[in-house]
Amino acid sequence: MMKKVTSRLLALSVCTALIASFGFLLLKLGNAQSERVVKITAHKFAYEPNEIHLKLGEPVILELTSKDVIHGFKIPDLGLRTDIEPGATVRLRLVPDKSGTFEFYCDNFCGVDHESMSAEIIVE
Amino acid sequence: MALTVNRRDFLKLAGIGGVVFASGLGCSSMRNGAGMSEHDDFYFVQLSDTHWGFTGPDANPDATGTLPKAVAAVNALTKQPDFIVFTGDLTHSTEDGRERRRRLGEFKEIVSALKVKDIRFMPGEHDGSLDLSKAFQEFFGPTHYTFDYKGVHFIALDNVSDPHAQLGSDQLQWLSDDLNKQNPNAKIVVFTHRPLFDLYPRWDWATADGAEAIKILQQRQNVTVFYGHIHQENHFMTGAIAHHAAKSLMFPLPAPGSQPKRTPVLWDASAPYKGLGFREVEAEVDEAKYEITEFPVVRA
Numbered sequence: 001m002m003k004k005v006t007s008r009l010l011a012l013s014v015c016t017a018l019i020a021s022f023g024f025l026l027l028k029l030g031n032a033q034s035e036r037v038v039k040i041t042a043h044k045f046a047y048e049p050n051e052i053h054l055k056l057g058e059p060v061i062l063e064l065t066s067k068d069v070i071h072g073f074k075i076p077d078l079g080l081r082t083d084i085e086p087g088a089t090v091r092l093r094l095v096p097d098k099s100g101t102f103e104f105y106c107d108n109f110c111g112v113d114h115e116s117m118s119a120e121i122i123v124e
Numbered sequence: 125m126a127l128t129v130n131r132r133d134f135l136k137l138a139g140i141g142g143v144v145f146a147s148g149l150g151c152s153s154m155r156n157g158a159g160m161s162e163h164d165d166f167y168f169v170q171l172s173d174t175h176w177g178f179t180g181p182d183a184n185p186d187a188t189g190t191l192p193k194a195v196a197a198v199n200a201l202t203k204q205p206d207f208i209v210f211t212g213d214l215t216h217s218t219e220d221g222r223e224r225r226r227r228l229g230e231f232k233e234i235v236s237a238l239k240v241k242d243i244r245f246m247p248g249e250h251d252g253s254l255d256l257s258k259a260f261q262e263f264f265g266p267t268h269y270t271f272d273y274k275g276v277h278f279i280a281l282d283n284v285s286d287p288h289a290q291l292g293s294d295q296l297q298w299l300s301d302d303l304n305k306q307n308p309n310a311k312i313v314v315f316t317h318r319p320l321f322d323l324y325p326r327w328d329w330a331t332a333d334g335a336e337a338i339k340i341l342q343q344r345q346n347v348t349v350f351y352g353h354i355h356q357e358n359h360f361m362t363g364a365i366a367h368h369a370a371k372s373l374m375f376p377l378p379a380p381g382s383q384p385k386r387t388p389v390l391w392d393a394s395a396p397y398k399g400l401g402f403r404e405v406e407a408e409v410d411e412a413k414y415e416i417t418e419f420p421v422v423r424a
């Protein structure tokens with residue numbers, strides 16, 4: 001009897017997890033279809049583009065790639081941070097809720113001019 | 125009765141050295157009677173950010189001469205220090221592993237001329253962040269370690285070998301375990317390369333998990349931190365812990381956030397080697413007090 005209950009609970013948990021994951025996936029796809037994608041490429045020792053213009057309140061997907069080594073991507077004022085590994089694409093959803101100029105920079109030591117590797121997001 | 129003159133008094137009497145900065149919790153000016161100390165006072169020299177291999181005549185046209193001059197200046201001190209510590213960025217970064225080893229080898233050769241042979245080395249991110257300090261360790265051994273000297277427990281922390289500028293959970297645990305072995309009133313001195321606190325993270329002047337290290341260190345009463353990385357003197361308190369940044373021996377950097385980019389301060393031909401130097405730290409052990417005296421590379 002106890003075994004049956006445990007099995008049912010386990011099945012229920014798996015279903016719940018699947019539904020939750022699927023729901024999240026749909027949400028992600030829905031977002032990806034309707035939201036503007038901003039591609040940012042990192043390489044030693046710059047980001048391209050190095051100036052990104054966003055509209056206040058407009059959700060965007062930042063699509064980050066690296067051409068060479070692992071770079072960091074940190075926007076302290078917006079609370080975003082990730083590594084960008086070569087060969088992988090990192091997608092970050094961002095809804096700018098304040099206007100201004102926000103610097104982002106590499107926080108993963110990547111070479112001799114690492115300290116100069118920064119760019120800006122301008123929210124208007 | 126013999127009159128005892130400590131190094132700080134000697135420096136004042138002799139009129140040499142730079143500004144003396146007092147650090148520590150022993151704020152009382154009342155000193156123990158001469159010869160009554162539990163521990164002998166001693167002093168060490170901190171050199172930092174020598175960036176051997178750097179080229180940039182606008183910042184330092186004497187890039188290959190500054191380190192040998194600093195070695196000569198330390199050797200010329202009337203009383204030699206008990207030991208010397210280099211708090212990282214011994215060499216300037218290069219992506220070529222062979223060149224990195226060449227620079228580390230040349231650096232080691234130059235500093236072998238120091239009269240004092242008890243020298244402690246630490247990596248900076250320029251030495252170690254591109255190869256997890258593999259080359260550094262071939263020349264200088266472990267990147268984090270402890271040692272005890274005349275009643276003070278020294279801890280060298282490595283916040284550079286991980287390119288994410290962090291100590292990491294293993295090292296934090298190691299730090300915690302080490303402190304747990306110390307007497308509750310132990311006098312602790314920590315050496316790091318990057319600041320443990322958020323001095324100016326936009327310029328990489330922080331340690332990603334430095335707050336966790338400070339939290340561990342704050343459980344002790346007598347902790348002082350000496351670090352490098354920012355190429356200028358800086359003194360800051362986090363709670364009861366004093367943090368002291370040292371000058372570079374290659375090029376100075378601007379004050380935190382004082383300009384958009386973290387570019388070297390240009391060489392001033394009217395005042396060569398301005399902003400560069402090394403420091404002496406006199407430990408008054410019983411009071412957990414550290415007297416810092418800044419020295420230039422060359423005397424005007």
